[in-house]
Amino acid sequence: MGSEEFRDEFIQKARREREKLEEVRHSEEVVEEEIRQSIYDEVVTIFGIPVIFRDHSIIEDKAVIRMPEDFTSRTEEEIASVYFLGSRPKYVFSNGYLNFMVAFNWTNNVMPDSSIFDFTKFAKQSIDRIGPKAHFMNEEKLTREGSSLSILQFVAQTIDSVNYNVMFFASLEGRLLIGSATFDQKYAKRLLPLVLEMVKSFRIRQEKEEES
Numbered sequence: 001m002g003s004e005e006f007r008d009e010f011i012q013k014a015r016r017e018r019e020k021l022e023e024v025r026h027s028e029e030v031v032e033e034e035i036r037q038s039i040y041d042e043v044v045t046i047f048g049i050p051v052i053f054r055d056h057s058i059i060e061d062k063a064v065i066r067m068p069e070d071f072t073s074r075t076e077e078e079i080a081s082v083y084f085l086g087s088r089p090k091y092v093f094s095n096g097y098l099n100f101m102v103a104f105n106w107t108n109n110v111m112p113d114s115s116i117f118d119f120t121k122f123a124k125q126s127i128d129r130i131g132p133k134a135h136f137m138n139e140e141k142l143t144r145e146g147s148s149l150s151i152l153q154f155v156a157q158t159i160d161s162v163n164y165n166v167m168f169f170a171s172l173e174g175r176l177l178i179g180s181a182t183f184d185q186k187y188a189k190r191l192l193p194l195v196l197e198m199v200k201s202f203r204i205r206q207e208k209e210e211e212s
Contacts, residue, residue, distance in 0.1 A: 100183035111176035
């Protein structure tokens with residue numbers, strides 16, 4: 001066997017081993033074991049990867065959300081490379097190896113807290129109009145610490161995949177804040193419980209917190 005044939009065989013063997021490892025990481029057994037976890041556990045295993053969650057202060061320290069410890073804010077260039085179609089969020093957090101990211105767009109649209117739940121109806125109509133037909137999965141309305149949080153789940157077709165979107169709306173200093181967590185629908189069984197916990201951990205800092 002020549003050196004080139006040996007190299008090709010080695011590459012193919014390595015690829016097969018990697019594919020087997022991926023199958024194990026995403027197997028039903030692994031998923032069933034992992035979906036019993038919470039982002040408030042000391043360590044969370046996501047597709048076999050140990051992850052530590054912690055509270056992150058975001059949007060100029062005006063809000064808090066619990067995310068993987070090594071999630072970092074992406075640069076404008078990195079955001080542009082991912083969101084090359086349509087409007088881009090200003091803040092995007094990820095770590096490069098987990099299969100989801102979290103994004104925020106603090107708009108200039110005036111939006112009092114009392115209008116957040118009504119705005120969700122408008123958001124659903126807008127999502128239906130501007131993109132591929134969306135299939136809405138669920139909607140939740142939460143009120144905590146005097147502020148409203150509306151959560152909208154929907155599935156939408158992209159160029160090369162089907163994305164599961166968890167979009168959420170809040171009023172920050174009287175302006176509309178839109179957050180979203182996105183991942184491939186094929187990972188929904190594993191990621192959706194964690195992502196929903198993350199979204200529901202979002203809260204706006206109170207004045208006394210900002211001063212302390």
